[in-house]
Amino acid sequence: MSLSLPFGWKEFIVSMADELNEIVTILKKEMDNGVIIFPALNDVLRAFYETPLSNVRVVMLGQEPYKGIGKANGLSFFVNKGYPVPPSLTNIFKEISDEIRSFNIPPHGDLTKWCKLCSAKGGVVxxxxxxxxxxxxxxxxxxxxTILKVAHPSPFSANKGSFGCNHFTIINDLLDTSIDWNL
Known part of the structure; x- marks a missing residue:
């Protein structure tokens, strides 16, 4: 299976193309055998399509994708509108709300707006x-x-450093233009 990525990304990850092709091939084979995968195959590389490489300023990594149709959508911590906001994302919203008073906690977990934001002073956070x-x-x-590290925002570990880490304030301090985290 040939890997198709938007302009900029393919050139950036050319050294990983074989591995990505292998992953997509394995996932397709699993699906052909009746295995349901999360996220759906067409969303596995979604982050590359939502954000052009030249616009990347912040990369958020977690642990594993959410499981379940409609929940897993190929973007860290995001869930589609119409699905309950998961506990980890609830904790992320709480942290933003505690740090940035103008933030209004949304009733949904669709964060695709964040894929289109910001400019940096230099480098990626x-x-x-x-x-x-x-x-x-x-x-x-x-x-x-810049690397910011802390415990996962899961309810099981958020009290081990995730709450009060001020990552969203630090991110805004590192960027040319502060992010309006409201959705």
Missing amino acids: FVLWGKTASTFDKEIDTSKN
């Missing part, structure tokens, strides 16, 4: 939430980029 996400820190060039 990588937000690594949880142990699994934190293992990617060695892959990030810290001479050009």
Whole structure:
């Protein structure tokens, strides 16, 4: 199966193209055998289509995609409108609300607006939430980029540093233009 990515991304990840093609091939084979995968195959690489490479300023990594039709949509922590906001995202909204008084907690978990935001002073801000996400820190060039790490915002670990981490304020301080986190 040939991997198709939008302009900019394909050139950026050319060294990983074989691995990505292999992942997509494995997922397709699983689906052909009746296995339901989350997110759906057409959403596995959704992040690349939502945000052009030249616009990337903040990357948020978590642990695993949500499971369930309509919940898993290929974007970290996001769920489609019409589905209950998951506990981890509820905690993210709480943290933003505690940090940024003008933030209004939305009644949905569709964060695609965040894919279209901001400009940076330089480099990318990588937000690594949880142990699994934190293992990617060695892959990030810290001479050009900023890494923010803390416990996953899950109800099981949010009290271990996620609450009160001020990541959203720090992100806004690092960007040319502050993000309006309202949806």
